[in-house]
Amino acid sequence: MSDQPQYRRILLKLSGEALMGEADYGIDPKVIGRLADEIIAVRKADVEVGVVIGGGNIFRGEGLAASGMDRVTGDHMGMLATVMNALAMADAIEKRGGYARVMSAIQIHDVAEDFIRRRAIRHIEKGRIALFAAGTGNPFFTTDSAAALRAVEIGADLLLKATKVDGVYTADPARHPDATRYDELSYDEVIQRNLKVMDTAAIALCRDHDMPLRIYDMTVPGNLMRIMRGEPVGTLVRN
Ligand code: UDP
Numbered sequence: 001m002s003d004q005p006q007y008r009r010i011l012l013k014l015s016g017e018a019l020m021g022e023a024d025y026g027i028d029p030k031v032i033g034r035l036a037d038e039i040i041a042v043r044k045a046d047v048e049v050g051v052v053i054g055g056g057n058i059f060r061g062e063g064l065a066a067s068g069m070d071r072v073t074g075d076h077m078g079m080l081a082t083v084m085n086a087l088a089m090a091d092a093i094e095k096r097g098g099y100a101r102v103m104s105a106i107q108i109h110d111v112a113e114d115f116i117r118r119r120a121i122r123h124i125e126k127g128r129i130a131l132f133a134a135g136t137g138n139p140f141f142t143t144d145s146a147a148a149l150r151a152v153e154i155g156a157d158l159l160l161k162a163t164k165v166d167g168v169y170t171a172d173p174a175r176h177p178d179a180t181r182y183d184e185l186s187y188d189e190v191i192q193r194n195l196k197v198m199d200t201a202a203i204a205l206c207r208d209h210d211m212p213l214r215i216y217d218m219t220v221p222g223n224l225m226r227i228m229r230g231e232p233v234g235t236l237v238r239n
Contacts, residue, residue, distance in 0.1 A: 005228040009048040009124065011156040012039065013147035016057035016085055018162055018218055026057060027088050035162075036092035038224045039129055043098060047228055048124040050154050052132045053089060054143040055081030061139065075139035079106060082143060086133035087111065099128040105137030105146070117153050124154065144198040148205040159211050160227065161198060162218035167235035168197055184236045197237060212238040 014035065021028030043049050058081035064074030083104055090100035101123045104112040112133060113119070123130045135146040144161070151159040168190075171179040187207035190197050197203060197215060206213055216223050216234030226233050 003229060005042070005045045005047045006230040007047055007157045007228055009050075009154065009156050010042070010158050010160060010228075011050045011052065011147060011151035011154065012224070013052045013144065013159065013161045014054065014089075014218070015143070015163070016054040016081065018164070019053075019085055019088070020057045027085065029092075032088055032092045033096070034221065035218065036089060036096055036098070038221070040093060040096055040098040042224055042228055043127065043129055045225070045228060048127075050120065050124055050130045050132060050150055050156065051086075051089065052135075052143055052147040052150055053082055053085040055079065055085060055135075057081075058084060072139045075141075076106075079134040079137070082135055083108060083112060083133040086131040090129075090131055093129055099126075100131055101128050102131045102133055105132070105134040108134075120150075121154055130154075141201065142199050144202040145205065148198070148202040148211065151211050152205060152209045156211070158227075159206065159213045160224070161213060161215045162224075163215060164217065164219055166217040166220075166233075167215050168195055168237070182235045183232060184238075187237060187239055190237055203237075206237070207239060210239055212236060 019027045019032050021031035055078045059077045061071055061075030061078040065071040086102045090102050093100040102112040103115040103120055105115050120130050132150045135141055135143045167181045169179040169181050173179045187203055190203055214234055214236050223233050
C-alpha cells in the first residue's frame with residue numbers, strides 16, 4: 001500500500017438511494033455534499049473520475065409500471081430522475097471548488113451536454129468530473145448497466161459500486177446473521193451463485209471486457225480514498 005493512488009481513471013456508480021441519507025425520498029444536501037467532498041479529494045489526488053448516478057431516490061420505471069404506468073414511460077421518468085441527481089451532484093461539486101460536467105444519454109440540451117465518448121474522455125483528462133446521466137438512454141436497462149458501459153467506454157481501470165453495505169455477502173446479512181463477506185470473487189462465481197452484485201447485463205459486460213469491480217460501503221467517510229491507495233475495502237470482483 002502507498003499514499004499514491006493506484007488507479008489512473010475510475011468510474012464511480014452511486015445509486016439514487018445513496019443520495020437520500022436517512023430520508024425515504026429525494027436528496028439530502030449533507031449526504032450529497034460529503035460524497036462531493038470525497039470525489040473532489042480523489043480528483044485532487046490525480047485520479048480521473050467519471051460518475052454514473054442512479055435515480056431510485058425519485059423514480060424507478062419498474063415501480064411506476066407496478067402501479068399501472070406504461071413501463072417505457074416509467075423508464076423515461078427514471079432516466080430523467082438520474083439527470084436531476086446528476087445536476088444536484090454537479091452543483092455540490094462546483095460549490096466546493098471542483099469542476100463538473102453533466103453529460104446525458106438522452107438529448108436535453110438546455111440542461112446537459114450529450115454523452116459523446118471522445119468529449120467525455122476530454123473532460124476527464126482536463127480534470128473535470130464527468131457525471132453521466134440518463135443511464136444508457138434506453139428503457140429496460142439500469143444505471144448499473146450504464147456504469148459498466150461507461151467504465152468500458154472511457155477505459156476506466158476500476159469500476160466502483162458505492163452501496164450501504166461493506167461488500168458482497170454469502171447471503172443478505174440483514175436476514176442471515178451468519179452470512180460472511182467475500183474479499184474477492186470472480187465474475188463467473190457471481191453469476192453461478194446468483195449473487196446480487198449488479199444486474200446480469202452489467203456483470204456480463206464487465207466480465208467480457210475484463211473490468212474489475214469493487215463494491216464498497218460509501219457511508220464510511222474516506223473509503224473512496226482508501227480504495228485509491230490500494231486498501232482492500234469491500235469486495236473485489238474480477239475475472
Ligand atoms: N433507467 C432506464 N435505462 C437506463 C438506466 C435507468 O430506463 O439505462 C431508468 C429505470 O426506470 C430505472 C431508473 O431509470 O429504474 C433509475 O435507475 P436505477 O434504478 O438504476 O437507479 P438506482 O437504483 O441506481 O438508484
